[in-house]
Amino acid sequence: MPEERSVLLSLKGLRKTFDTQEAVSGIDLDVYAGEFLTLLGPSGCGKTTTLRIIAGLEMPTAGAVYLDGQDITGLAPEKRAVNTVFQNYALFPHMNVYKNIAYGLTMRNTPKKEIAQKVAEMLELVQLTGYEKRMPSQLSGGQRQRVAIARSLVLSPKLLLLDEPLGALDLQLRRSMQQELKRMQQRLGITFIYITHDQEEALTMSDRIALMREGKFVQLDTPKGLYERPQTAFAASFIGETNLISATAQAVKDDEVLLDIAGFDLPCYDSDWITPGETLLLSLRAERLHLSCEPVNTTCWVSGELVESHYAGGERSSTIKLPDGQLLRARSTTEGEREPTLGSTVYCWWNKEAGVLVRDDREDA
C-alpha cells in the first residue's frame, strides 16, 4: 500500500515558463521512498523540464519541491541529495572511467582509500571491473550508460533521476539494460524517477507511471491501472493499441451503463461522471477483442463487415466495419479459429470489463 510508505519527494503546484511557452503547467506529485516512478509522455510534454527542476538545474516559475519534507526549491544542484543520469550520459570526456565514477566523491573530499573501495564496488555492480583506465571515447554505448549510472549511484543518492537513459541503445541492449536497471533499483532500494517515451519500457519497469501531456499529468497510476482503466482517450491511445468508439449512454443503473453503439445495446461498467444521453468514448483494446464467424452468446458483442484481415502467426489482425461506419481493429488469437472471409459478417465480442469509458480529450491537443 503506497499510503503506508513515507513520501520522499513532493512536487507542489510546479510550473515552468520559458519565454511565453509553458513547459510545465501545474504538477502535484508525491513520490514514495523506494518507488520506481516513470514520467511517460510524447516529446515536448514537459517531462525533462520536470526532472531538471527536481535536480535543481532549472528554477520553477511557481511551485515548490520538497525532499524528505524539506523545501529544496531554491537549493543549488550540488546541495541536493539527488543525482541525475543524463540522456546523453554527459560523461567527462577528459577523465577515465575511474575518475568519472570517483568525481562526486572527490567533490565531497572523501578519503582516497574510501573512494577506491567505493568505485571498485560500483564497477562490480555495473560489471565494468577492469575498465578503470578506459576513456569514455573507448567505450560502447551500453558501457557509457553503465558508467553514467555508476557515477551517480556511488554517491548513494536518496533519489536517482534518469532522463531516457536507454534512449540511445539498440533494442536488444535496451531490453537487457531495463532488467538490469530494475534489479539494481530493487537491490539498492533507491527511489527512481525515470523518463521515457517508450510505453513498453514504462509498463515493464515502473511501480507507478505518470502519463504527461502538455505540461500536465493526464493520469498517475500503476502500469496495470493505466493500461486496464485509462481515464481519457489520450491515455488509452498512448499506451497499447485501442479502439475509441463513440457511444451514447442510454441509461445508468447501479454500476452499469447501457450504451448504444451503432444500434447494439452494450452494457459497460460505470464511471461516475456519466449522465444519460451523453455521447462518450468507449476504449476497447484490440487484443481484448475476440472474433467469431457465428453469433455468440455473450452480453458484449457487435457484428459488422470484415474489411481487412491479416494472419500474423499467433494472432490475426482484422478491421471490422460497424453498421454506422465506425471501424473496429481487433487482434484475435488464431488458435482454433475458422478463417473468416473478407466481406462476410463477423461477430466481435469481449468481456464486459474490457470496455472502458474514457473522457474525450483528443481535441485538447
Place this chain on the structure above:
Amino acid sequence: MTTRVKVKKHQRTREPLAFPMMLYAVLFVGVSLLYIVGLSLMTRGADFTAGAPYGLQNYERIISPLYVKSLLQSLRLAFFTALFCMLLGYPFAYFMAKASPKARTWIMMLLIVPFWTNALIRIYGWKILFSTSGPINAALIGIGLIQRPLRLLYTDFAVQVGMIYAMIPFMVLPVYSSVERMDWSTVEASRDLGATPLKAFLTVTLPMTLPGVLAGLVLTFIPSIGLFFLSDLLGGSNTMLWGNMVHNELLKSRDLPFAAALSVVLLGLTGIVILIYRRMGGRAESMVF
C-alpha cells in the same frame, strides 16, 4: 580486421587529392626554408650578395651577450604576451560563446573590424594614447593620481601592451571555438555530482576547453618573438627584440647570411614550441577556428 582494411582503402583514395596541397607545401615552404638554412651557412658579400666561405661562422656570432640578451628579452615579452592574452582572452571568449547569437555577432564584429585597418595605423593610435600629452596621461593627471605626465611611450611597457593588443584575437578565436563546442551537459553533471560553479569550471569546463587555450598560447607566443614593427614604433632604444635583430641585419647591415642565421634560430624556437604543444596533446585542428 575488416575495419582496418577499410581505413587503409579510404586513406589511399584520399592521397591523390592531397597531392596539390603537398606540392604547394614543398614548393613554397620547404624550398624557401632550405634556402634560408643554406644562406645562413654563407658569408656576406657586397650589396646583398652571399657566398663562400661556408661554415657556422654566423651562428658563432649569435652566441654573444648582445644576442642572448635580445633572445631572452624576446622570450620574456612573448611569454607575458601569451599569458596576458590568455588571462584577458579566455573570459572574453567564454562570455562571447555564452552570449545570445545576436550579441555574439556584434562582439565578433568588434573583434574582427580592427583587422580591416592597417596594423601600422592602429599602432600609431597607441602612440597617441601613450604620448606625454595623450589621453592616458591627461586622465591620470585629471584624477590627481600623478602630477607630471608619465613616460609611457618608448618603453618596454608600451611594447608589451601593444603586443597584447595585437595578439589577443589569436587567443580569443581558438578559445571561443572550443568553448562554443562544449557539451554543457557535462557541466550540469558536475554540478549534479556536487561541484560548486567554480569547481565545475576548474574540473570540467577548463580542461575541456584546454585545446583552445593551448592553441591560443602557441598562436600568440610565436608571432610575438618575431614582430618587429611594434617595438620599432612603441619601444625605446634598448628594446631590441629578435625580430628587430633580423630586420636590422637584413635592411640596415645588409648582411643576408647573418639575418638568415638569426631567422633559423627563430625557426628552431618555433619548432620547439610546436613540439611542446604536440607533446601536451595539442592538435593542428584546434588552431583552425
